[in-house]
Amino acid sequence: MPITLPENLPAFDVLQNEGVMVMGEGRAARQDIRPLRIGLLNLMPKKIQTETQFARLIGATPLQIDLKLIRISSHETRNTAAEHMEEFYRPWTEVADEKLDGLIITGAPIEHLPYEEVTYWDEMKQIFDWTQTNVHSTVGVCWGGMAMINYFHGVPKHLLDQKAFGCFRHRNLAPASPYLSGFSDDLLMPVSRWTEVRQHEVDAVADLIPLIGSDETGPALVSDPGRRALYVFNHFEYDSNTLKEEYDRDVVEGKAISVPVNYYPDDDPELPPTNRWRSHAHLFYGNWINQIYQSTPFDMERIGLESM
Structure with a gap:
């Protein structure tokens, strides 16, 4: 089954050329089927790149997905054309009365700030509460995940002395988890952050279940x-060149940056990087979509009233 996107969204042609099944909104409206409604609250500066990355992953499942692009109502982006935002994104205040089967909250380049100093923190808290009444299942990514775990459980984030940057080995801590179905015992994940949450502080919260962890990056x-x-807290969704783009940008700007760990062949930035996480990225988001499909109410008005 395809993912439903506006035909003039840049991701439509990109994914169609990659062989991902995509469907225009007009054709989707004629389908006698209830697609899963998945929202993407996109907090990243490069909106088009980020929306394409996530659409690629959730569009690879056998189910029909209706992707809704959402932005913070109280914040205007400076890195994406206003025309793109106006045409494809809705402010959260406009969707606050709606129900979603799933929601992805992306990272944001504000991790150095205390949560309370983020200009849109009050709206983020409202959104976190909204996920408990209007969203069946939510994925928080990088800053989005750190902010959620802090808001709901008080788990703090800690500033790192050096940026965690590269592809780090991780262990599968819960092979029986449905979210890790098909996962190997260890795997690589791209990491790019100046902050961390710590394992012992996660373990101290009885309601939390660690699924994947790293001896190096937590x-x-x-x-x-x-x-x-x-x-x-890391980035399954990254493209092959995302870390390279971050590294090249910082080099050009004269910032102190190390070559991303275990990313380039022989750690040589002159060589093209090799993607060794793509299969696990598709497995994870496919497993998440599958769990939503199996447990979300058919009557969307019951979302938030029934547990998974």
Whole structure:
């Protein structure tokens, strides 16, 4: 089954050329089927790149997905054309009365700030509460995951002395989890952050279940069944060149940056990087979509009233 996107969204042609099944909104409206409604609250500066990355992953499942692009109501982006935002994104205040089967909250380049100093923190708190009444299952990614786990459970984030940057080995801590179906015992995940949550502080919360972790970079994926949420502190969704683009940008700007760990062949930035996480990225988001499909109410008005 395809993912439903506006035909003039840049991701439509990109994914269609990659062989991902995509469907225009007009054709989707004629389908006698209830698609899963998945929202993407996109907090990243490069909106088009981020929406394409997530659409690629959730569009690879056998189910029909209706992707809704959402932005913060109280914040105007400066890195994406206003015309793109106006045409394809809706402010959260406009969707606050609606129900979603799933929601992805992305990272944001504000991790150095205390949560309370983020200009749109009050709206984020409203959104976190809204996920408990209007969203069946939520995935928070990087800053989005750290902010959610802090808001719901008080787990703090800690500033790192050096940026965690590269592809780090991780362990599968819960092979029986349905979210890790098909996962190997260890895997690589791209990491790019200046902050971390710490394993012992996650372990101190009885309601949280660690699923993936790294000896080098700490927790990577945590399940929160009581909140119907998953917290992903690293970046399954990254393209092959995303870390390269970050590295090249910082080099050009003269910033102190190390070559991303275990990313380039022989750690040589002159060589093209190799993607060794793509299969696990598709597995994770496919498993998440499958769990939503099996447990979400057919009557969307009952979302938020029934547990997974």
